[in-house]
Structures are given as structure tokens and as C-alpha cells.
Amino acid sequence: MKKETQKSFELSAEGLAFVKKELTRYETKRSAILPCLYRVQKENGGWVSPEAVSHLSKVMDIPTAYINEVLSFYTMYNKCPVGKLHIQVCCNLSCAMNGGRELAEHLCRSFNVKEGEISANGEVTISRVECLGACDIAPMAQVNEEYVGPLKKETVVEQMKELLKKQ
Amino acid sequence: MEHKLLSEHYHEEEYRTLAGYKSFGGYKTLESALNKKPEEIIQQVRDSGLRGRGGAGFPTGVKWGFLPNNSEPRYLLCNADEGEPGTFKDRLIMERAPHQLIEGMLISAWGIKSHKSYIYIRGEYQHCIRIMEEALKEAYSANYLGKNICGTDFHHDMDIYIGAGAYICGEETGMISSLEGKKGQPKLKPPFPAVKGYLEKPTIVNNVETLAAVVPIIQDGVEAFRSIGTEKSPGTKFFSVSGCVKKPGNYEVPLGYPLMDLIELAGGLREGRALKAVIPGGTSAPVLTAEECERARMDFESLADLGSMLGSGSVIVIDDSCSMVDMLSVVEKFYHHESCGQCTPCREGTGWLSKVVDDILAGQGRIQDLNLILGISENMMGKTICALSDAAALPAISFVTKFREEFEIYIRKTLAQRKSGVLSA
Structure with missing residues (x-):
């Protein structure tokens, strides 16, 4: 996979205040890495670039190695840019039995985008994920922060377009 | 109730x-x-x-x-x-x-x-x-x-x-x-x-x-x-019932509750479908056959007696429309993805299990792969820092042992298709 970079990144004033608060919130400074990476991701349009890691390292006064350890281990931090609408379709057992995998394929075809990549207009990313703990509404997906389901092949594309309008 | x-x-x-x-x-x-x-x-x-x-x-x-x-x-x-x-x-x-x-x-x-x-x-x-x-x-x-x-x-x-x-x-x-x-x-x-x-x-x-x-x-x-539940498993438990049932959801019942009654609480199977298997305690728990389900009670001891476990209380119901080869491939892909990588038997074992099952699913399987799965699984048990490795091995062993005939039929069918050119080699 090609390594994505960007020109530069800096946290907003509110972002810096957030980091400062998180640094003293837990018993150890290092615990602030996870929440601060979320903040960076939010301010950087949904992903964490190497430049953002360098910036965060300076702001937190924590080595980049510690931050990269966390960034690379956890799947909820995106290491490449994602679309405005990130549709994460659950393809684990209960969703798979109820058509989750076919839904993921159907969505990729309908939005003309490869799994895990970003659509040409920058609007949509579709990825397959493991169990999201919502098998009662299988097949389901996490769309940005929201859980949606049970999804139906006939209506899912319209539903996603509606959600895209709200972003 | x-x-x-x-x-x-x-x-x-x-x-x-x-x-x-x-x-x-x-x-x-x-x-x-x-x-x-x-x-x-x-x-x-x-x-x-x-x-x-x-x-x-x-x-x-x-x-x-x-x-x-x-x-x-x-x-x-x-x-x-x-x-x-x-x-x-x-x-x-x-x-x-x-x-x-x-x-x-x-x-x-x-x-x-x-x-x-x-x-x-x-x-x-x-x-x-x-x-x-x-x-x-x-x-x-x-x-x-x-x-x-x-x-x-x-x-x-x-x-x-x-x-x-x-x-x-x-x-x-x-x-x-x-x-x-x-x-x-x-x-x-x-x-x-x-x-x-x-x-x-x-x-x-x-x-x-x-x-x-x-x-x-x-x-x-x-x-x-x-006074609720059984002697060794007192109290109630939430069971998350999902998969091939009409009313998937959480149901709080006393421990020791019969599994088939729990499936009924969740609306039962869909019309015209027959029960094939149930994973009674999350995907880490060994699968139960339909016959075992008839006898299963949902408490720690009863499920251990059946060679499975209560786990987190997640009951995944599998009906006869599902392929066990396909289901195992989903399960093993998950553990391969989630292995943290620090212990070799888990890091490598989950990868091999996923690869071998995927090969069978894609029609590239051999009958001896079933013993290979069992061999890999045995080498993953009890050899690591945490239980993830065992959690990946247990479903593999139970799927292949209890549904061996289905795996063999699948392998023979796809082998024949490959030979006759229906499936590309």
C-alpha cells in the first residue's frame, strides 16, 4: 500500500486545549495518546497522517514511536484519507448469514469504488469490518459514527445517499 | 419465559x-x-x-x-x-x-x-x-x-x-x-x-x-x-440471540434455561428452515450440532459437559441454508485479523487456519486439509499468553470434527467441478 502523506497539519486552538486536558486526565500521560489521536483524526478530515503524528508528538511531548505504536495497532484510526461518508459494513457471522457481504459488494458497485478506497469524488469509502456488536439489527453497518440496520439491498443505496446529504 | x-x-x-x-x-x-x-x-x-x-x-x-x-x-x-x-x-x-x-x-x-x-x-x-x-x-x-x-x-x-x-x-x-x-x-x-x-x-x-x-x-x-438459575451457575444471564432467527435480540433468562426454548423466545427459525447448528457462547465456543442443541441447557456446567462453553452468552443460530465451510471461513478470518501478534502459535496459526479454510471454500481444498486444520489447531492450544489462540482453534476443531462429512462433500464436489472445468484450477 502506498504511504499517504500530506503537507502539514496543526491542531486548532480547541484541539490544543483538548490535548492539554487529556494529558492530565489519566494517571499516566501516555494514556492520553488514544483520545488525542481521535481528536487529530476528527480535525484532519477522518485520517491520521505521518505529519499529524509528528505534530502530536511535539504537542504531547511523547516520542513518535509511542504514538505510532497505538496508531498502527488499532483499526479505528485511518492511516489513509477516507470519504465524507465512511460506510463500514459488518461481515462477521450473524451479518454474513443475513447478507452483509453481498451488501458490501453491492454498495461498492453502486458507488463505483473499491473496498477500502475513496470514491473519485471524495465522498464515499466502503470497508468491511468485524462484529460491531449489533447482531440484533443484522445486516448492519457503521456509517461515520452511527449504527444503521437492518439494511436491505433494495433501499441501502438511497439510504446512504440521504446520509451523505446530511454530512 | x-x-x-x-x-x-x-x-x-x-x-x-x-x-x-x-x-x-x-x-x-x-x-x-x-x-x-x-x-x-x-x-x-x-x-x-x-x-x-x-x-x-x-x-x-x-x-x-x-x-x-x-x-x-x-x-x-x-x-x-x-x-x-x-x-x-x-x-x-x-x-x-x-x-x-x-x-x-x-x-x-x-x-x-x-x-x-x-x-x-x-x-x-x-x-x-x-x-x-x-x-x-x-x-x-x-x-x-x-x-x-x-x-x-x-x-x-x-x-x-x-x-x-x-x-x-x-x-x-x-x-x-x-x-x-x-x-x-x-x-x-x-x-x-x-x-x-x-x-x-x-x-x-x-x-x-x-x-x-x-x-x-x-x-x-x-x-x-x-434461588434463580442452577446450583453452580446462579442468577440470570442476558443471551444475545442472533443469526437465523425471526426475532434476534437480548433475552434475560435464568441460567440453566434450555437452548431450544431460548431459540423459541427469539421467534424460532424462519419458515421452512431446519436447525443445523448453534454457537452457544460467542464464536470462540465450540459449535453444537442440532442434536446436541436439543439437550443443551444454558449454564456453565451443562455446556462444558457438551464440550462447549457459555462464554459471553452470544447464541448464534445456524440453519440449513448456511454452509459450515463458509461459516468457518468467516470465523477464522476474524481471529487472524484480531491476533495481536506477540505469540508465534497464534500469529502464524490463525493465519494458516484462515488460509486453509479459505482454500477449501474457493474450491482448492484437499481431503487431507481437514487433518491439517486439526493439526494446526492442536498446536495452537494452551501455548500462548492469552486465550485468543485457543479461541481460534476451538471452533476449527469442532466445525471440522462435527461436520466432517459436509466438509468432505464440499471438497469432493469442488474437486470434481475443477476437473470438469466448471471451476478454474
Whole structure:
């Protein structure tokens, strides 16, 4: 996979205040890495670039190695840019039995985008994920922060377009 | 029939708020608990026979008893990283009854003399996180958290820590690593967290449902709790029933409840379908055949007798429309993806299991691959720091052993198709 970079990144004033608060919130400074990476991701349009890691390292006064350890281990931090609408379709057992995998394929075809990549207009990313703990509404997906389901092949594309309008 | 020990008021919208929770008698149990000695709380929980609701089923009171008898600071860590495929009960508790969890945690914290707790919630549960944050604020403003709780000399602070998408953080030492701001790799035991946990300090890690169940135990007493369920598995349990059923959802029933009745509670199978198999305790639990399901009762001992386990209480129902080869491929892909990578048998084994099953699924399988799967699995059991490796091996062994004929037929069919050119070689 090609390594994505960007020109530069800096946290907003509110972002810096957030980091400062998180640094003293837990018993150890290092615990602030996870929440601060979320903040960076939010301010950087949904992903964490190497430049953002360098910036965060300076702001937190924590080595980049510690931050990269966390960034690379956890799947909820995106290491490449994602679309405005990130549709994460659950393809684990209960969703798979109820058509989750076919839904993921159907969505990729309908939005003309490869799994895990970003659509040409920058609007949509579709990825397959493991169990999201919502098998009662299988097949389901996490769309940005929201859980949606049970999804139906006939209506899912319209539903996603509606959600895209709200972003 | 359901037995709503915890979920009696879950349908009430206002139960989520502090005022609503209190109107149903909420926090009264905490007030009475604070009048008891901490040792009494531990003794009551031990006598109740409450067993961990997260997966391992370890007796909660016994776990608490492992804490060293000293004045070192100790932490209570609530495991809300619900990640076992098929499990969605902790989400229900947090969404419907955040104060029940907080009250259970406070009573537990009083018992183990802890002044600081964290609720580690998986990052995907944004809705739960918002509800829990709001509930914590309410509890602080009503002095159920903070200094001199309910006018006593008990101090306790509670905070939320948000995970970032890693199944292994549901393992208690993996969770501690994550809370310390590191990758969520499990640690070698002993020392157990109760002796050396978060920041090397004594730490008790309990599941959401376990902590919530402490409330009725202290409120109604040991006997009332033990009158529900079985001798060795007392109380009720939430079962998350999903897969090929008409009404998937959470059902609270006494432990020892017949599995087939539970499937009926969840609406039963779809029209015209027959039961093929059930995974009774999350994907880590060995699968049960339809015949075994007829005999299965949902408690720790009964399922162990059938060679499976109760696990987290996630019941995944598989009907005759599903291919067991396909299902196993989904399961093994998951464990391969979630292996943290520090132990070789797991890192390599999960990868090989996933590859071999995928090959069979793609029509490239050989009959001897079935023994290969069993061989790999055996080499993955009991050889690693945590149980993820076993969790990947157990379903593989049970699927291939119990449904060997289906695997063989699948392999022979695809082999014939390949030879006749229907499938490309």
C-alpha cells in the first residue's frame, strides 16, 4: 500500500486545549495518546497522517514511536484519507448469514469504488469490518459514527445517499 | 419465559436518567451498602456464586479476594469492550440502564476499597459512550460520585476510556495495556491483575453485566439470587440471540434455561428452515450440532459437559441454508485479523487456519486439509499468553470434527467441478 502523506497539519486552538486536558486526565500521560489521536483524526478530515503524528508528538511531548505504536495497532484510526461518508459494513457471522457481504459488494458497485478506497469524488469509502456488536439489527453497518440496520439491498443505496446529504 | 432481574425496567425511557432510575428505587442499594463493611460486600458476592458474565465465568467474589491486603491504591476496571462476535448485551445495559452499571460499580468499588474506576468502552459504541458520559455527569452532580458519597467518608472517581477497535482489548490484561496508552497486547500471568494490573497496581477487571448484577445481589440478598438459575451457575444471564432467527435480540433468562426454548423466545427459525447448528457462547465456543442443541441447557456446567462453553452468552443460530465451510471461513478470518501478534502459535496459526479454510471454500481444498486444520489447531492450544489462540482453534476443531462429512462433500464436489472445468484450477 502506498504511504499517504500530506503537507502539514496543526491542531486548532480547541484541539490544543483538548490535548492539554487529556494529558492530565489519566494517571499516566501516555494514556492520553488514544483520545488525542481521535481528536487529530476528527480535525484532519477522518485520517491520521505521518505529519499529524509528528505534530502530536511535539504537542504531547511523547516520542513518535509511542504514538505510532497505538496508531498502527488499532483499526479505528485511518492511516489513509477516507470519504465524507465512511460506510463500514459488518461481515462477521450473524451479518454474513443475513447478507452483509453481498451488501458490501453491492454498495461498492453502486458507488463505483473499491473496498477500502475513496470514491473519485471524495465522498464515499466502503470497508468491511468485524462484529460491531449489533447482531440484533443484522445486516448492519457503521456509517461515520452511527449504527444503521437492518439494511436491505433494495433501499441501502438511497439510504446512504440521504446520509451523505446530511454530512 | 424471561426472568427480568436486571431488565425489569429497561423498556422505560426515563430509566436512563438519574431521576427516572431513582424513581424505581435506584441508588437505594448503594446507600444501604455504604452502611455495611466492605468485607461484607465481598462475602455476599462470593456467597451469591456470581460468575463473570464476560466469557470465562470466573467467580467474581473469588477474584475480588485475590486483592492484596494492603493500603495500595487499587483500580476497578469495567470491561465494556464487548467484541466477541455475536454479543451485544453490554450495549443494551449501557443504553438502557447506565445508572444500574454505575451503582453496581460503586457498590463493588466500596467492597474492594477502590477510589478510582474506568469504564473501558469499545470505540464503535458511540451511542453508549454519550449515554454513559451523561450518566456520569448526573451521578457527580448528585454526589453519587466524587467526595463523601451519600454523606459517608467514601470517595470515588469514575471515568470513561474509549477503545479504538481491537478485539484483544477485551482480554483483561490487553485492556490494561490499552488503558496505559499502549498497543493492547495481553501480559503474562501471573501476576494476575488483582495483584499487578493497571500501572502495576492491584486492579479488578469485571464485565458490565457482572457489575450490574451486583445490585440485585446486595439489594435482595444471597438467597434470593441463588434461588434463580442452577446450583453452580446462579442468577440470570442476558443471551444475545442472533443469526437465523425471526426475532434476534437480548433475552434475560435464568441460567440453566434450555437452548431450544431460548431459540423459541427469539421467534424460532424462519419458515421452512431446519436447525443445523448453534454457537452457544460467542464464536470462540465450540459449535453444537442440532442434536446436541436439543439437550443443551444454558449454564456453565451443562455446556462444558457438551464440550462447549457459555462464554459471553452470544447464541448464534445456524440453519440449513448456511454452509459450515463458509461459516468457518468467516470465523477464522476474524481471529487472524484480531491476533495481536506477540505469540508465534497464534500469529502464524490463525493465519494458516484462515488460509486453509479459505482454500477449501474457493474450491482448492484437499481431503487431507481437514487433518491439517486439526493439526494446526492442536498446536495452537494452551501455548500462548492469552486465550485468543485457543479461541481460534476451538471452533476449527469442532466445525471440522462435527461436520466432517459436509466438509468432505464440499471438497469432493469442488474437486470434481475443477476437473470438469466448471471451476478454474
